[in-house]
Structure formats: structure tokens, C-alpha cells
Amino acid sequence: MSTFFIIAVLVLLFVVIFQIAKASEYVAILKGEEKARKHDNKINGFLMIAFLVLGLIGVYYCHEILKGRVLSESASIEGEKVDEMLNITLAVTGIVFIITQVLLFWFAYKYQESEKRKVFFFPHNNTMEVVWTVVPAIVLSILVVIGLRNWFIFTGDAPKESLIVEVTGRQFGWIFRYPGKDNQFGKRYFRNIDPSNNNLGLVWADNKELNQKADPATFDDIVNDNTMYVIKGRPVKLIIGSRDVIHDVGLVHFRLKMDAVPGIPTTLWFTPKYTTAEMKTKTGNSNFQYEISCNQMCGNGHYSMKGIIEVLEEDEYYAWIAKQKPYYYGAFPEKDPSAAPPTPGGVPSSSPDSAASITTASVIQAGGGQNNKLK
Amino acid sequence: MSNEQIHAAPAQGASHGSHDHGHAEGGHHHHETFITKYIFSQDHKMIAKQFLVTGMAWAVLGGLMSVLFRIQLAYPDQNFPILETLLGHWAKGGKITAESYYALVTIHGTVMVFFVLTAGLSGTFSNFLIPLQVGARDMASPFMNMLSYWFFFTSAIIMLSSLFVETGPFSGGWTAYPPLSALGSTSPGSKTGMDLWLISMALFVVSQLLGGLNYIATVLNMRTKGMSMTRLPLTIWAFFFTAVLGVLSFPVLLSGFILLIFDRNFGTSFYLSDIFVNGIGALPNEGGSPILYQHLFWFLGHPEVYIIILPGMGIVSEVMSTNSRKPIFGYMAMIGSLFAIAILSFLVWAHHMFVSGLNPFLGSFFVLLTLLIAVPSAIKVFNWLTTLWRGNIRFTPGMLYSIGFVSMFISGGLTGIWLGNSALDIHLHDTYFIIAHFHLVMGVAGIFGMYAGIYHWYPKMFGRYMNNTLAYIHFWVTFAGAYLIFWPMHYEGLAGMPRRYYDYTNWESFKMFEGLNVFISIVAIIVFAVQLLFLFNFFYSMYKGRKVTSQNPWGSTTLEWTTPINPGHGNWPGEIPEVHRWAYDYGKDGKDFIAQTTPVGAGETTNH
16 A cells, blocks of 8 residues: 555656646746746756765765775785775875866856857867876876786785685585695596585595596595685685686685686685684674675575685684594595494484584594694 | 757858758658658668667666665565565565576666667667768668667567566676576576577677668768768767777677577587586586686677767767857867777776686786776866866756766776776775776766767757756756765775675675665665656657757757758758868857858868
């Protein structure tokens, strides 16, 4: 009922506006069209300058109420460069914005039709043309130089001491893989993917049909879903891929992103500055999380494709990784030294979603925690 | 209300052609039936109107779609039973489903870019103005011109039909990146809906090529006596470059689509490799590259945004000069910058792909070339500003929209400098920042160019005026509304809020903009309603508007105002007038304006 009411009101409003518009046309004819036109011209001229003033106030007001909601300080060292560049670019474009918009509306107001004015016949002026070709070209060159310097840092090689994590997108979630003790990722092939225990298609068994030999480097790879763990202050290099369609690893707090493309691995690296716990106090938001947002349309669940990054202190990280079981044991529980002797009907060591069960607090006996430290 | 009075006195421009043909349907001999006149017409003016009306129909549909998805963005947790009544299973329980949300976003983008701002804008004004302003009786090939419209029409009908298939229309974003667009198993919208989308787009490319070749041939070959290239109005230059861009880049898009059709239907692997689909398993395809598609798509996709904005630039230059009663400043620089933009537009496509996995070194060239485009754009803006300076400005509705165009072009263009710099794009890519950027610089500016053209040439199209009061309301609400909608989106983008999200409530990083999204949606609905006011004005004035009684109501120098008020097929009843000067002699030698058809007086200095 209320919808019909709203529609009725809207229709009525339309009719009223139309009647006013029509009436003003008749009035104009009565008053003399030339006079009416000049009158309208004055109104529009005034509106031009009013729009400028209100618009600039609006820009200021908008900034005041929204600036607090735009992300605070960058959470990565590389992101600081993005923020710095944002500020420089904002300053340059902001100045141009204000000058050109003020001139546009000021000229429109100032030079509105008047019987006294004689139009200045001014078809061209080469000096002026040259000035406003050269000045923007120089300013833009400076911006290009700053930008490219940063670009080559962002896309350049990651530092040698980087932690390496493989990120794989799928509809609609993220799978993370750590190289394990040998610090080497085992081979994977998409035809080996088995959603029940081999989400990434690791080549960990011989397969005559596919002409594959088991890669021992896969045996200690650690795989988990949804949450990625990294170390504060230590660069992390992501090797990004996708299992199905194109996704994108969007890291808003770190100011970076990179597409996840099936068949073509991409990389991205950054250095986290604050642990998740520190960010919770910094932002004053106890629910704060570093979220990975998918930034490339990937299907109907695109908006829900969230990953979490836990930034930990170094010791916390090693405590965590020490608790992780290689993914291999999920598929081959009989190989798991901690599960021996296998008891039929015992604790199931593989869950359908993620084989490396994080909840089981079983410490890998062989090796111990600190030996997992990457070289 | 009284544009009539501007040039009530017989204008110089009226000296050519006869006055008696005002009501006759032209002095032509061939017999016209309803079908040949209004449907399968070969008259460029009628074809232009067909493009315009079809484009407007799609603009309403595309705008309505945006209203629907804005409702979802503003009220993600509320139900509106009316939506289910209107949309059926698209809005089960009164809430737009994720599937239909993505379909709405995708089709909104596709139709706005291609059907409204390409066909509706350059289709309308290239067709209408090229023969009239170069002094030709019609296009080089009126028949091809007619085909161009009917291919477009068929393409539009197929796109429309895709809204009604069971699995829904295509829903993978207007850029249609594979593998999502190639595999029906990854999204229901990529099933039949995508087939129809591809067929529709292929026909659209055909339409663009037929039209574009015609525009180029007409501009190059059919100019009247004395109309050298440097005497052409800037509108024609803009349409010419637009057509060249289209002819060179649309075939590349088609090739990309053909490969996609093969991947979808014939088992090839141009774009597919290493794919495992949930619930289906590993696919046989290996060795393809999804990035190849992106290169092919953006090789059109980037020139496409200039295909949209160049006609607007041309129209604005012409309308602004006429209503400032002052020549356009830097005519040659305006042509030069159009040319520079046209060339550069082919060399910047990969700036859409900075984070796609493109080689970063290659990316750096695209940064340089992209930021270079800002130079010709800056030249144009400064030239427009100087055109206003010391003019005698008449705020006709067309002029208001031209000023609005420049304002939008500045606001949206400047953020292009942010996004074109890859090191910033790496943060801003695919966020609301880019939405704000391209809607201001291409969407709103493009549609403002279109409105400027419609208001300015309406008297020539229909022999009547539109209601000025409605036009003023339309302009000021749309202008303020466009800023209110898109300006705050920059902040959402700076906060990294991704585009194409159905619901942000589960995201700790993005949910702080809830109230802002409500505000934006409400303004969007108001702005949409005001566009309906324009539509009403347009169709009402066609029948009831004040009649045009003088040949040259705006006091314009160009040739279209030397035709009868209601020109028939063939445009000029007698000889086509000869041209003696450039198109911008306003305020020269103490005269208000001197028409292009006026011979150069003794001792007069000329520009071109």
C-alpha cells in the first residue's frame, strides 16, 4: 500500500513540475520572450557561482566526515610508499582541480550575457598553447618517475630472507601452502586435485597415466584454508595462482593487490609492520582483521571470498607452524609418525575440507618446533 | 523559453536556401511510405533519431538496473516485497539475489557503454550532423547506414532476450573475462546468457563498422565546395576520429570474442589452462592464457572510452563557442589534441592490466603513455576555459550541459592521473575509486555531451523547442546529483572497498560505509527520476513544444542552420551552399557572427 502511495506522490510531483514549467513558458510569452530569456540567464549565471561555492564547501565537508573512515596508516613498509605517492598526487591534482573548477564557474558567472560587453575575438595564441602543453608534461613526468621507482620496488625481486607462501584462489575461498621443513614447494598438477584430500593437486604419488613420479618435496608441505600466517617485520613473498577462474589477492591494509590467474603464477611481496594484535589496539577495533578481498569478479560468491592474514610475532609464528601437520599425512595417515600405531576407528586424521587440522595440537615429534625455521 | 528571440532578426546565415520549404518534407521526388520514412529509412536524420530513441530506451533500462542494485547496496539486509512483484525470482522474498545482482551490474555496464554511450551518442550525432555540417545530402552509403542501425537494433533485441532465459543473463562483469565467461559450470550466467551476450556484441561490432566506415567516407569525400578539412566544425573532427578508432579497434574485440566462442563451444584452449571446477573436476584444457583475452578486450576497451568521450568533446566545443558568442580558442590545437588522444588511445590499453600478471617492465611503458594522455586532455580543458573568457555567455540548456561536461571531465580526468600510475593502481585497482573515476570522466561526461547535443540540435531535429524550465531543473539536479553520487565513492575506493560486491556487511574493512551507501543510493534514485522528466520533456515537446520560426535560432555559423526548419531527405531544397570560411567567426569585426556561407569581405583577415 505504501508503495502505491509513494508512486502516487511521485506522479503528482511530476505533474506539478510540468505545470509550473508550462506556466512559465506562457508567462515568458506574455512578458516578452527576450526579457524572460535574459531573466533566466541571470538566474543560471547566479547558480553557476552558487554551485562553485557550495561545491567547494561540499568537497571540504565530505572530506571532514569521511577522512576518518579511509584506512589509517599503511600496515606494510611498501604501502607507505603508496601513501606517500597518494599524497603527492593528491596535492598536484588537487591544485589543478581547484584552479580549473574555479576558473570554469567564475568565467561562466563573470562573462554571462550583458549588453554592455563586447566579445573579445581571440581565436588562438601560440604562447599560451605552448605553456599549457609543456607545464603539464613536466609535472606528469615527475609523477611518472616517482611512480615507476615505486613500481619497480613493488614488482621487483623479494628480499632473500622472505617467507614464502603460496596462495591459490578457488570459487570461493583461499588455500595457502607453506614449503615445510625443506623450504621447497613440491610439484603440483591440476589433474591430481581431489577435493577430499588433495586440494592443490600435489604430486605425491606415482601416476603412470599422467607420467608422474611422486615428488618428495610435497611430503612436508603444509596446507591450510582461509587464514594465512606471516611474521611481523619479515618480508613475505606470495606466489599466487588460481584453481578455476581469475581471482585477485586484494590486501587493502598493505596497499597492494595481484591477480590470481589459472595457469600463470604471479607474485607479490610486502613487509608487514604490525601484528594483528597491534592493529587491534591501533585501530581501537577489537574485531580488526587483515582481510584478503577478492578484487576480480569471480562468480556469484565473489563478495564472500574472504581470506584472513594473521600477522604474528616471530616466536608466535614458529609456535604455530610447529603445530602444523604436513598435508601429506591427511591423505596418507599411515605415513604419519605421530599417528602410529594406527588404531582402526580412532581419531580421523583427515577432514574433508582441510586435511591439515590446525585444531589438533599434536606437535610434530621429529624435528621439533624451532627446526622449522627457514634458512 | 525564448530562444527564439536570440536571433529574431533575419540572420546572415539565412541568406542561402529558400524559406518556403519549412513544412514540405523536402523537395524530393521519390515517394515515401510510412515504412520507408520511419522504419527502413535511409535518411541520415531519421536514422539518427532511431539511434537516439533506441539509445534512450536502453538508457532507461540501464539506469533502472543501477537503481535496483543500488537498493541492494544501500539496504543489504532489508526486504522490499514490491521487488518480488516486479522481478519475480530475481528478487525472491523481496531481496535481489546475488545472481541477479551480478547480472544487473553486468548488463548495466554493457548497455551503458555500448548501446547508450556508443550507439546512442556517436550513432545519433555522427549520423545527424556529419551530412548537415559538411554540406552533403546524405551519407556516402545511405543503405549501409540503414543496415548499421538494424544490426544495432537486432543486437539490442538479442541482449534484451538474454534477460529472460532460465539461467539468467550474463553476470561476469561487462569485461567478460574468461575463464569465468568461458565456462558455464563456473557461473549460471555464463551459460545461455553468455551465448546471447556474445551474439549480441558480435552484431553490435558489425553495426559499428558499417556506421564508422560510412562516417569516414562521408567526411573525407562529401564535403561541399569550399569546405576544406580545416574549415570543418570540431564536431565533425571529433566524429571522424571516433569513427577511425572504432573501425580500427572493434575488429580486435570481435576476434577476441570469436576465440571465446571457440573456447566455449568447440573445445579449444585459447584462454583456458589448468582449471579444476568445483563439482565438475579437472578440465581437459591446457596451454591457454586468460591474459590474452584481456589484451584483445582492452585493445578495443581503451579506445572505446575515447569513442565515448570524443563526440562529447566535439559537441561541447561547438555548443560552447556558439553560446559564448566567441570562437573556440585554439582550433588547430583542438584538432591536434583530438588526434593525439586518438593515437595514444591505442597505446595505453594495458593500464587496465597492471595487476593482471602482466610483465612489470611492459607495464612501465604503459604508465608513461597513459600519463601522456593527460597532456592533450589538459590542452582541451584550458582551451575551453579560454573560450569562456571574455565571451558573452548565454545559458541555454545545451550550454549548461557543456559547462557541466567540462567540470565532470576535469574531476574525473584528474583521478586518471592517479590510476594510470601503476604504483597507485596497485592499491586502487578494482575499488570504488575506479568506479568514481570512469563514471565521472566517461559516464557522466559522456551523457552530458549527449544532453548538450540533444538540447542544442533538438530544434533542428524536430522543428520545435524543448521546455526550458524543465531543462534547467533537469540540468541542475543531474549535475549536483552526479557529484553527490560519485564524489564520496573516491573515499570508499581509497579505503580499498572492492567493486562488484553484493554485500559488504561481513567485511570488517569495508562495513564502515553503510550510511554513505544509503545516501548514494537515495541520490541515485532522485537523479534517475529526473531523467524521466527529461524523457517526458523530449517526447512531449516533439508534439507540443513551441515551434521554431527562424532558420537559425542560436545564431550559429555552421551549415545545418542554412537548411529549412524541417529539412527533407536531401537536406537543402536547392543547391548545396558553398563555404567560404571556418566555422567559428563569432564576434569578429564587431559582428555577432558570420556564417560559413558568407563570402570573405574585401580586406577581411581570415583564419582558415
